[in-house]
Amino acid sequence: MNRAHNFNPGPAALPLEVLQKVQSELLDFAGTGMSILEVSHRSKDYEAVHNAAQSLMRELLGIPENYHILFLGGGASLQFSMVPMNLLGPGVSADYVITGAWSQKAFKEAKLVGNPRVAATTEEDGKFTRIPKQEELQLDPQARYVHITSNNTIFGTQWHTFPNTGNVPIVADMSSDFLWRPFDIKPFGLIYGGAQKNLGPAGVTVVIIRDDLLALCREDIPIILRFKTHAKDNSLYNTPPVFAIYIVKLVLEWIKEKGGLAWMEQENRAKAARIYGVIDSYPEFYRAPVAKDSRSFMNAVFRLPSEELENKFLEGAKAHRFVGLKGHRSVGGIRVSMYNYVPKSSVEELARYMEEFARAHA
């Protein structure tokens, strides 16, 4: 098998062992004589998968019992709207910290249904190159929540220390760095994330919501958009994205077998250290716009001395089967997305290519 080195910004690489397991049981799931693609979401066999995905996630992240774990369809973009639809209303405000294109979108959707505030923004000349410091946050103690985007895929920044928001719960879009390491969930009232970067395939979005915030959710919005509907019915109010949840379960099992989130963090730190190490060794050649203390462990972005060299870099990458290295069209340059399931060996091969390329063209 000639596996590509998958640096796609999402959907992204999955563990080969997970794909092999999916393949091996695709025609006969758990001895049912049916594919997992054909089983009823009301069957005992599927329910075991559904509940195992939840309990594995609870175990790996240390999520207390006062949080619900939901599996929804529609993508994280639906959550940009569902969160304020459920939590805002007349006289209720929320704070948004703007660190990139995704937080901008989330804020825009919140404005459509309520009156959110900007608590901070790090936009300078249309770009975001850092995460704000605690003292920059102008927090409203009456806010229902403070919304952050924990990792910014396009600009390559990431919150390394989550903000102190006092008694106001944090709502975080963790689509692009969920499960990258252990973290303390207690300050969070709600976490959401599309699966297709660090959790599984496209098609399912995880929402983790704390009981006290759930109790405040509205019941006068469409039933399918109410968090309460999905919490009450354990994400089985309607047919869930069965197959995507099945893969999430296999991915979580894989993490656990490998050593849990402590191991995952070690891997991710080693991968990022290797790439940023090359960048910092050739500071005249690889120009990283992001402030060092805001660098993302998931997406390293950098420019080369010219667009011509960037194109040459991308052209040469093809021969190595490096996929997905082109920066987002809004910022250009190169982006190395090294999500959870991008193997260290792929990162090592890319790092060597970067070193050779710099030496050849510097």
Added chain:
Amino acid sequence: MNRAHNFNPGPAALPLEVLQKVQSELLDFAGTGMSILEVSHRSKDYEAVHNAAQSLMRELLGIPENYHILFLGGGASLQFSMVPMNLLGPGVSADYVITGAWSQKAFKEAKLVGNPRVAATTEEDGKFTRIPKQEELQLDPQARYVHITSNNTIFGTQWHTFPNTGNVPIVADMSSDFLWRPFDIKPFGLIYGGAQKNLGPAGVTVVIIRDDLLALCREDIPIILRFKTHAKDNSLYNTPPVFAIYIVKLVLEWIKEKGGLAWMEQENRAKAARIYGVIDSYPEFYRAPVAKDSRSFMNAVFRLPSEELENKFLEGAKAHRFVGLKGHRSVGGIRVSMYNYVPKSSVEELARYMEEFARAHA
């Protein structure tokens, strides 16, 4: 391989050849060195799948160019809300024809965001055993649309001739009988359906919307809930459920190879004729509550002389590997769901079992 006979009410059976193809290319999609589960939704390889799924559907159903075909997440239950959110508003009404639990749900969600009317209902003593006749429909010529549920999975009824709604476009939930036969789409302004019965796996919902109705859609609702967003961006505004759409494409190819929707209808008519034939041969034993001219070709529902016999019937079914025959909990009895990809051989084996069971216990 010991395939079960899958009579699940959905998610349901898929063609074995499709499952085998998925399995064979699961680790390397189109020579990319990646699984289809790992490819970017912005890649050329995926776009080819996405566009092929649309054009195959257009070809098989004869959908003119003035209709958009959208692939969305969130299930058909999300469409119960999205349709009225997009199409209703102050001074705008819609007619709903109530033929079962799903149309009731659709109506309830429409009431939450607008002022829909009931144009007809066939509810009698809490049950629905027929489709209304044309003369029973009290249609408002000013309505924005007339909503119907083309097939009622729980009660086993189906529209055999679509209603004449004059100049008012029909909006149809076709989740459970989409693609079962060719039909004239011109009276329809919008068709929606979850894939997991007649089109593919759970996780994607198809929406087919006509240009004139699309033009009337609101732009003051959340961007992810606007049909215009998805029509404009060819269902790639955000990450679509890639894998589910890939399977939809394979299923549509399979139908085309087999002989298109004319062939599909022939198969479905033969399957239904076999099951209803047994029911009608033992009218004292198998009691079908549905009016003959409203019988569903997808879901045949019937009762046995006693609940004890029904349990015995279901118990005996296990030895034959018949799956999913228990009627919906709200109505009891037996339900035979024989969606598009349930093989004729499975139906034949079930029909024989029904004959034997009737002879043994009548």
